[in-house]
Amino acid sequence: MKILLENVTKIFPGRGKGAKEVRAVDKFNFEIPDGKLIGLLGPSGCGKSTTLNLLSGLLQPTEGKIFFGEDEVTNLPAEHRGVGLVFQNYALYPHLTVLQNITFPLENLKGDAKLTKEERVKRATEAAKLVQIENLMDRKPGELSGGQQQRVAIARALVKMPKVLLLDEPLSNLDARLRLQTREEIRRIQKETGITTIFVTHDQEEAMSISDMIVVMKDGLVHQIGKPQEVYDNPTNLFVAKFLGTPPINVFAGRIQNGALYVGEDKLFDVSADAKPGDVYVGIRPEGFVLQADGPLHCSLSRVEVMGRDMSVVAGHPAFLDASIRAIIASENLAEISGDAVNFDVKPGKVLVFDKETEERMYI
Amino acid sequence: MEKNNLKAWLYLLPAILFLGVFMVYPLIDVFVYSFEEGYNSASQTFFGIGTYNYSYVLRDPYFLQALKNTFILVIITVPLSTGIALLISLGLSSIQKVREWYQTIFFLPYVTNTLAVGLVFMILFKKTPYSDGLMNLLLGLFGVSPIDFMDGPYWAKMFVLCFYTVWVVMPFKILILTSALASVNEDYYKAAKVDGTSAFRTFGRITLPMISPMLFYLIITGFIGAFKAYSDAVALFGTNLNAAEMNTIVGYIYDMLYGNSGGYPSYASAAAIILFVIVLTITCINLLLSKKYVHY
Ligand SMILES: Nc1ncnc2c1ncn2[C@@H]1O[C@H](COP(=O)(O)OP(=O)(O)O)[C@@H](O)[C@H]1O
Ligand SMILES: [Mg+2]
Numbered sequence: 128m129k130i131l132l133e134n135v136t137k138i139f140p141g142r143g144k145g146a147k148e149v150r151a152v153d154k155f156n157f158e159i160p161d162g163k164l165i166g167l168l169g170p171s172g173c174g175k176s177t178t179l180n181l182l183s184g185l186l187q188p189t190e191g192k193i194f195f196g197e198d199e200v201t202n203l204p205a206e207h208r209g210v211g212l213v214f215q216n217y218a219l220y221p222h223l224t225v226l227q228n229i230t231f232p233l234e235n236l237k238g239d240a241k242l243t244k245e246e247r248v249k250r251a252t253e254a255a256k257l258v259q260i261e262n263l264m265d266r267k268p269g270e271l272s273g274g275q276q277q278r279v280a281i282a283r284a285l286v287k288m289p290k291v292l293l294l295d296e297p298l299s300n301l302d303a304r305l306r307l308q309t310r311e312e313i314r315r316i317q318k319e320t321g322i323t324t325i326f327v328t329h330d331q332e333e334a335m336s337i338s339d340m341i342v343v344m345k346d347g348l349v350h351q352i353g354k355p356q357e358v359y360d361n362p363t364n365l366f367v368a369k370f371l372g373t374p375p376i377n378v379f380a381g382r383i384q385n386g387a388l389y390v391g392e393d394k395l396f397d398v399s400a401d402a403k404p405g406d407v408y409v410g411i412r413p414e415g416f417v418l419q420a421d422g423p424l425h426c427s428l429s430r431v432e433v434m435g436r437d438m439s440v441v442a443g444h445p446a447f448l449d450a451s452i453r454a455i456i457a458s459e460n461l462a463e464i465s466g467d468a469v470n471f472d473v474k475p476g477k478v479l480v481f482d483k484e485t486e487e488r489m490y491i
Numbered sequence: 492m493e494k495n496n497l498k499a500w501l502y503l504l505p506a507i508l509f510l511g512v513f514m515v516y517p518l519i520d521v522f523v524y525s526f527e528e529g530y531n532s533a534s535q536t537f538f539g540i541g542t543y544n545y546s547y548v549l550r551d552p553y554f555l556q557a558l559k560n561t562f563i564l565v566i567i568t569v570p571l572s573t574g575i576a577l578l579i580s581l582g583l584s585s586i587q588k589v590r591e592w593y594q595t596i597f598f599l600p601y602v603t604n605t606l607a608v609g610l611v612f613m614i615l616f617k618k619t620p621y622s623d624g625l626m627n628l629l630l631g632l633f634g635v636s637p638i639d640f641m642d643g644p645y646w647a648k649m650f651v652l653c654f655y656t657v658w659v660v661m662p663f664k665i666l667i668l669t670s671a672l673a674s675v676n677e678d679y680y681k682a683a684k685v686d687g688t689s690a691f692r693t694f695g696r697i698t699l700p701m702i703s704p705m706l707f708y709l710i711i712t713g714f715i716g717a718f719k720a721y722s723d724a725v726a727l728f729g730t731n732l733n734a735a736e737m738n739t740i741v742g743y744i745y746d747m748l749y750g751n752s753g754g755y756p757s758y759a760s761a762a763a764i765i766l767f768v769i770v771l772t773i774t775c776i777n778l779l780l781s782k783k784y785v786h787y
Contacts, residue, residue: 185681206687218678222700222786231696232686287686 128196128290128323130159130182135191137177137347151177153347155191159325159340164317166334166355167327169344170370175327178344179293182325184208195290206235208291211284211322215296217276219268225279226251226264232287254286257316274305281313285320292317292324298333310337331371335359343367360476365408365486368479374413374439374453376479379446381409388480388491391446393423395473402491406483408448415477416440416454418463422472426452433458442469524760532756544761553733554762557743560724563649564656564739565717572657573709576664581694583665584672608659609726616640616651641728648728648737656723660716664709671705672698703785711777718770721745740766 135155141148151174159165167175180186182193184205192201200208219228229251233242242250255261258278268276277297284292297313298306314337317324328334334341335355343350343358343366351358351367362368368376379390383404388395390409416424418440426442429451438461440454454471480489524530525545529538548554615625622628623637631637640647675698683693699706721741724732732738733746740762747759 183685185684205681205684208685210685212682212685214678214682216676216678218676218682220679220697220700222703223696231683231688235687235689235692283682283686 129161130157130291130323131192131194132157132159133192133194135178135181135188135193137174137181137186138189150347152181152188155349157342157349157352159323162321162323163339164314164337165323165325166338166341167325167344168331168334168341168370169329171329173344174347175329175344176295177347179212179295179325179327182291183210183212183293185212209287209289210291210293211287211289213277213280213284213292213294213297215299217268217280217300219276219279219283221268224265224267225255225260225271228268228279229254229264229283229286232283236287250286251282254282257285257319258282258312273301274309277301277309278312281316285316285322289322292320292322294324294326296327296329298328298330306333313337332373335371343370345370361488362479363488365410365481365488368410368481368488372412374455376410376412377452377454378448379409379411379444380406380448381446381480382406383480383491388478390424391444393425393446395423395478396475398491402489407489408481408483408486410479410481411473412477412479413439413453413455415474416456417472417474418456418460418469419472420463420470422470424471424473426469426471428464428467428469431461431464433461440464440469521760521763524757525764527757530757532754537757544757545765548758548761548765551758553738553746554740554743556733556736557738557740560649560652560737561718561720561739564653564720565714567653568656568660568717569710569713571653572660572664573706573713575657576661576668576709577706579661580665580668580672581698583669606726608655609723612651612655612727613641618642642735645736648735651727652724652737655727656717656720659723660713664713667705667709668702671702675701700786707777707781707785711774714773714777715770718766718773 132155135152136150137152139149139151153174155178167178169175177186181188184200184203184207188201192199194200195208220231223231226248230247233247233250236242252261252264255264258281260275260278260282263271263275263279268279271279277300281294281297294313298309301309310333313324313326326334326338338355340353341355341358342352345366351363353361358367359371362371365378369378381388381390381395383389383398383402385404386400386402387397388407388409395409424444426444429441429443432439432441436458437455438458440452440456442452442454444452480491481487482489526540526542527537528541528543531537613624617624618627618637618639618641623631624640626640627635627637638644638647640651642648679697679701680693683697688696719741720739724737724739724742728735728737730750732742738746744759744762744766747755747762
């Protein structure tokens with residue numbers, strides 16, 4: 128089922144005397160295509176959970192409309208929306224067994240939808256099979272590992288066959304290895320069931336790796352929506368560029384002058400004649416550097432970290448705005464590096480220029 | 492190893508001494524007294540060892556009255572006060588804003604002196620030549636003829652005693668239950684809501700199990716407290732509880748020691764041991780039941 132958000136806004140009143148109201152979500156417009164996995168991405172406090180709660184019906188928007196398919200659900204209470212919701216802390220009922228937890232939503236069904244005990248257990252077992260926990264049905268949540276609890280929570284959300292599955296930071300309580308494994312799992316389950324899924328995370332790598340589309344938010348505002356690779360290659364502003372990618376993009380103070388792009392005193396390359404001259408931010412992705420003895424970017428060399436196939440060249444530059452530049456380069460070029468200076472050429476496609484004032488992307 | 496053990500015992504010594512002198516020794520002493528027949532506290536002598544004290548106490552109409560009163564008190568006030576406290580706490584926790592403020596109000600009776608509260612009850616229930624008490628005034632509105640609550644029929648006095656006990660224990664229970672309710676993670680309710688759970692089912696399947704440890708704690712301490720009731724009855728009916736037919740087991744024990752009919756530590760000890768056995772039995776039953784119904 129496709130989901131349409133029209134100008135959805137949520138304002139929380141300020142707490143305490145003179146506190147300012149919080150625009151947790153500001154004019155969210157998005158049509159979520161049917162059967163896709165959407166990654167909702169942004170730093171902590173940017174309004175991801177609020178957006179999810181607006182979709183689930185736990186919160187009512189201050190303004191705007193929400194449609195599920197053709198039906199408007201803006202004022203429909205949570206219990207009638209038929210969404211599956213997985214909480215960050217799983218919210219499994221600690222006093223119920225795994226089976227009882229999974230059948231819990233089914234016991235609420237009324238009227239024609241009412242199920243017999245056998246049907247409920249059968250449905251729960253199917254859901255448990257999907258997430259591979261069918262051998263844990265008689266345990267209590269306290270007797271499960273974090274990853275297993277996560278699966279139970281997903282099974283509980285899936286058992287009522289929701290039209291929409293919402294996951295709020297589902298991986299943040301897992302250790303690194305489980306996180307990797309579980310995100311693949313979520314992807315597989317989503318593919319198998321074809322349920323429109325929205326997945327909240329503050330970890331860009333997580334969102335990039337499994338989403339069909341990502342939505343990048345900050346301070347309640349949607350900054351960019353698109354396919355992960357598109358957003359990575361073509362961020363619309365400095366925030367999005369910095370937020371996506373590990374290691375992060377290297378940002379320099381630069382300027383456009385005499386039809387060329389400069390970083391400090393180094394002239395990187397010529398730009399089109401109609402590019403507006405002035406100060407800019409120059410972002411260079413770590414993979415955008417090329418080792419070249421007479422390259423235009425003159426850096427001081429700090430150290431080289433070899434990580435198998437690639438190496439990470441850590442360097443400095445007077446115009447660089449953070450602690451140290453990181454360039455990712457194939458390890459076979461290790462021999463070319465020596466001394467305490469290194470020169471780079473850059474791949475123009477990996478160089479992103481942003482307006483100094485607005486931090487918006489400049490296409491030069 | 493040896494040295495460590497010695498150290499451990501040294502650390503434990505103050506606690507052991509204190510508990511030994513003030514808890515264990517008296518307990519054993521009471522037990523011994525209860526089997527010493529015809530003990531005379533002045534001469535510190537007794538005739539023999541046997542179960543006569545128990546058979547005397549169990550045949551004493553005052554003790555049987557006290558036993559009956561105590562049981563009625565326990566059976567009525569423990570469920571009633573816990574139930575009402577739960578209802579009030581549920582109400583309070585749904586009015587988020589005024590909760591703290593209300594908590595203070597409901598807690599006031601707890602820090603108020605028992606005897607002062609007794610005075611208030613006098614005003615509510617006492618019949619004087621000038622007034623029939625507020626309660627009778629209220630009942631009068633419904634055409635009920637005045638009842639003498641403090642000196643009248645047994646059931647009226649029992650009603651006042653139960654009312655009073657419920658009133659006095661309520662604040663503590665409300666305090667415990669409101670904090671127990673507040674400690675239930677909001678996410679459970681959100682999860683239940685998204686799954687379309689009715690309010691009634693949410694309460695039965697989520698809230699109640701989640702607060703069951705606290706509820707159980709209140710019931711056990713409620714039972715023990717009600718079995719040990721005494722000062723409440725004194726506050727309402729004065730010290731001559733036997734005459735008022737309002738004595739409790741602890742009251743009986745006290746009377747046997749110091750009251751007008753006092754000076755019988757053996758009978759008092761036997762009654763105390765009987766009370767101990769009753770409380771122990773009930774608590775064990777409670778614990779067994781809790782295995783079945785209390786979660787975690
Ligand atoms: N119930 C609430 N009352 C007031 N402010 C809230 C409430 N819930 C969230 N907020 C505020 O809204 C903003 C977004 O919160 P949230 O959606 O939880 O962020 P995220 O999930 O992206 O970390 C934050 O500034 C937060 O403080
Ligand atoms: Mg959140």
